[in-house]
Amino acid sequence: MTSTVHRTCPLCEAVCGLTLTLDEGGHVTSVRGDKDDPFSKGFICPKGASLGRLDEDPDRLRKPLVREGDLWREVGWDEAFAAVKAGLDRVTDRQSIAVYLGNPNAHSMAGALYGAPLIKALGTRNVFSASTADQMPKHVASGLMFGHPLAIPVPDLDRTDYLLMLGANPLESNGSLCTAPDFPGRLKALRRRGGRLVVVDPRRTRTAALADEHVFVRPGTDAYLLFGMVHTLFAEDLITPAQEVNGLAEVREAAKHFPPESVARRTGVPADVIVRLARELAAARTAAVYARIGTCTAEFGTLAQWLVDVLNVLTGNLDRPGGAMFPKPATEFGARRRPYQVGRWRSRVRGLPEANGELPVATLADEIETPGEGQVTFLITIAGNPVLSAPHGDRLDAAFQRLDFMVSVDPYLNETTKHANVILPPPRVLQSGHYDFALLGFAVRNYTRYSPPLLPLDGQPSEAQILARLAMIASGLEGDLDAFVIDEMLRKATQTPGSGVEGRDVAELRDALEGETGGERRLDLMLRLGPYGEWTGKGDLSLRKLLDNPHGLDLGPLEPRLDEVLKTASGLIELAPPQLIEDVERLRSKLDEEPPEIVLIGRRHLRSNNSWLHNVGTLVGGSNTCTLQINPADVARLGLDGEAVVRSAKGQVTVPLEPTDTIMPGVVSLPHGWGHAGSAQSVAAEHAGVSVNALTDESAIDVPSGNAVFNGVPVSISPTGVINAH
Numbered sequence: 001m002t003s004t005v006h007r008t009c010p011l012c013e014a015v016c017g018l019t020l021t022l023d024e025g026g027h028v029t030s031v032r033g034d035k036d037d038p039f040s041k042g043f044i045c046p047k048g049a050s051l052g053r054l055d056e057d058p059d060r061l062r063k064p065l066v067r068e069g070d071l072w073r074e075v076g077w078d079e080a081f082a083a084v085k086a087g088l089d090r091v092t093d094r095q096s097i098a099v100y101l102g103n104p105n106a107h108s109m110a111g112a113l114y115g116a117p118l119i120k121a122l123g124t125r126n127v128f129s130a131s132t133a134d135q136m137p138k139h140v141a142s143g144l145m146f147g148h149p150l151a152i153p154v155p156d157l158d159r160t161d162y163l164l165m166l167g168a169n170p171l172e173s174n175g176s177l178c179t180a181p182d183f184p185g186r187l188k189a190l191r192r193r194g195g196r197l198v199v200v201d202p203r204r205t206r207t208a209a210l211a212d213e214h215v216f217v218r219p220g221t222d223a224y225l226l227f228g229m230v231h232t233l234f235a236e237d238l239i240t241p242a243q244e245v246n247g248l249a250e251v252r253e254a255a256k257h258f259p260p261e262s263v264a265r266r267t268g269v270p271a272d273v274i275v276r277l278a279r280e281l282a283a284a285r286t287a288a289v290y291a292r293i294g295t296c297t298a299e300f301g302t303l304a305q306w307l308v309d310v311l312n313v314l315t316g317n318l319d320r321p322g323g324a325m326f327p328k329p330a331t332e333f334g335a336r337r338r339p340y341q342v343g344r345w346r347s348r349v350r351g352l353p354e355a356n357g358e359l360p361v362a363t364l365a366d367e368i369e370t371p372g373e374g375q376v377t378f379l380i381t382i383a384g385n386p387v388l389s390a391p392h393g394d395r396l397d398a399a400f401q402r403l404d405f406m407v408s409v410d411p412y413l414n415e416t417t418k419h420a421n422v423i424l425p426p427p428r429v430l431q432s433g434h435y436d437f438a439l440l441g442f443a444v445r446n447y448t449r450y451s452p453p454l455l456p457l458d459g460q461p462s463e464a465q466i467l468a469r470l471a472m473i474a475s476g477l478e479g480d481l482d483a484f485v486i487d488e489m490l491r492k493a494t495q496t497p498g499s500g501v502e503g504r505d506v507a508e509l510r511d512a513l514e515g516e517t518g519g520e521r522r523l524d525l526m527l528r529l530g531p532y533g534e535w536t537g538k539g540d541l542s543l544r545k546l547l548d549n550p551h552g553l554d555l556g557p558l559e560p561r562l563d564e565v566l567k568t569a570s571g572l573i574e575l576a577p578p579q580l581i582e583d584v585e586r587l588r589s590k591l592d593e594e595p596p597e598i599v600l601i602g603r604r605h606l607r608s609n610n611s612w613l614h615n616v617g618t619l620v621g622g623s624n625t626c627t628l629q630i631n632p633a634d635v636a637r638l639g640l641d642g643e644a645v646v647r648s649a650k651g652q653v654t655v656p657l658e659p660t661d662t663i664m665p666g667v668v669s670l671p672h673g674w675g676h677a678g679s680a681q682s683v684a685a686e687h688a689g690v691s692v693n694a695l696t697d698e699s700a701i702d703v704p705s706g707n708a709v710f711n712g713v714p715v716s717i718s719p720t721g722v723i724n725a726h
Helices: 049-057 077-089 103-107 109-122 136-146 183-192 207-208 224-237 248-255 260-267 271-283 303-316 361-369 393-400 461-473 480-496 506-512 520-530 545-549 578-589 630-637 682-686
Strands: 001-010 015-021 028-033 066-067 071-074 097-101 128-129 162-166 196-200 212-216 286-289 380-382 405-409 422-424 446-448 553-556 599-600 629-630 643-647 651-659 667-669 718-719
Touching: 015 049, 028 049, 049 405, 077 405, 077 422, 077 461, 097 109, 097 361, 097 553, 097 682, 103 109, 109 380, 109 461, 109 480, 109 520, 128 136, 128 361, 136 303, 136 578, 162 224, 162 271, 162 303, 183 196, 183 207, 196 207, 224 248, 224 303, 224 578, 248 578, 286 303, 303 578, 361 393, 405 461, 405 629, 461 480, 461 520, 480 506, 480 520, 520 545, 629 630, 629 643, 630 651, 630 718
Parallel strands: 097 128, 097 380, 162 196, 162 286, 196 212, 380 405, 405 422, 599 667, 629 651
Antiparallel strands: 001 015, 015 028, 066 071, 066 422, 446 553, 629 667, 643 651, 643 718
16 A cells, blocks of 8 residues: 655755655655645656655665774664764863764754754864855855845845846756755746846856856856946946945945956956846846856855845845845744854964854864864764865865764765764654755745654654764763753743743743654744744744645745844945955956966756765766866867866866867866765765866865865866876
8 A cells, every 4th residue: 555745855955845655665656746835836856756766775874883993883873872972082172073064964954953052062163064165155245244144135036037147057956045946947937928047157057058148257257247247337327226235335446446348358258248237137127146156166256145246236136026035934033143253263273264153174184184282083074975075085085084083974884984983874864854944044935844754763763863962972961952952942032022922931832832853843933933933923833834734835925024134233234344345355466367278167967966866876877977078179179089187286087078068168077076986885886986076175265255166276188198297
């Protein structure tokens, strides 16, 4: 007998609803898009369709592993946690502990709820994550402009008349920091209603091919292009901000140094195109500028992200329908925070500034290798594979061997976790509850959905229980972590004027919460206190309502709400944050710099998400392969055939060539997350590819955010067998 169940897909940022068919044994026999989901409306991509295969991957770890020399031994959970405690007990300085949080934490309910308590219990400032290999420039720019790093405006895709997109390829990625199921369909709808889509990218991606116009740009020069547009708006008196702002004169002065004629030489984009794009943006009835990972992972990533919203503000498109708007997620609540700061502390070795409570992953190897007080000797990784995803991964691979002790919470024995002393595997996807705390904060339409566990744990602790137990070991305390967190949240809420529960009894509120687990009760609390919650008098949302509506709930289109979001000290948009105006001088100093002969950029695949989906047979092969895309003119000029050696200042790889005129001459592209030779993951090992991060440079970062530079990496290309003294 089969059963039909519904669930949110956790494999990318699109939060699509899925309809799954399970047999009597709990095995997934089919996966379809959930046509009754009001947000995704039945859309599904190859990743979601393969959820059952990922869930039942035979290479997934089912029991904890303890390493003894070069051998692994399966152990029970109590023995595994005892080994962790013994390792932690040997730590005499908590600042010698580091934590690395991988990308899947953003797709995990447990990662969202239990990561922060674990870090607090560990008492370390050495926190690293995939954010500084991906998106930190956007957080820093938004924090400095709007006062909060999560105050990130997204394009109002369903109502805009003009969308300018840079360094993003949502037809492959399904969107990023812009949660939009069926992103392709939404872009096609934009064009059908007479709107205009312009894509700026060094590659003619699938998204660029769909657009009304594709503009080639040299990698890493997006900030110059955007400044050229800002210059045009001021020069032609096209400035129409809808809000009072601080810093308009400073931005005008900074833009004087980047006239279109000058930035054209640096970007490869003709001056007349730059001027026309600025005029089109200003003239559109509604418009939005959106830029993502290609612009974040570059030398001037924060400036580029800042200028995106400078353009949205200057053209009057911030916080209005059809422009760039702020979502209102159902679990958003809390008192006004202090204005945003960067650099509250710095890394021990390179002195790099903290951002969002994190240090740049580009300096993790420094912290492990460099002796002295605070040298990292104990590492915890949670759902991450930095050996393949961080810059100069080969150096990290070697550095991890020097650690005294390492713990990994991960379902796989992979390139990173092979260095661990203890691996603690979370349960299968279908055994876990799911709510998108992070991603719904970037949704292009307000929406909420909870997916309860579909299968019993059968004696396996949940991921939440694993992380909570680690936190209790680290704190030296005993008890119920969830009960402590709930009481603390309720205490603050009852003492907050206007919270909806001001002055009420904490015990009474606690007893009213529903949920089978501590995580569900915490979700219920956040929903009830949120902007649509039954305790705030603004709605009737609770966990019970989500359980009664398994397809999710539409909470309506985005609405203007800048006054609610803005948390700057001045109460105004800070259009010219001093830290960014200072970095403009660095940008200006390189305006006339000659570009390298060949530079490397990354690439997204529709059937991949970093390194963690390469062990699913249905998702590898075909177009999802590790090849070097290169323009045919460069193939001929360099005398290449079949495969080539790519060299950088940090390393070299030999990789098959994929000649294509969809990439600019002088630019080559390798996909991210490969390099599985010798892996314990059988499918990944058969499709090993090479790691692009054997070539990237950990010393190259975006200065304001500390984000690693993965795009615009200087390389040389030569035929195999040719010695090159790069």
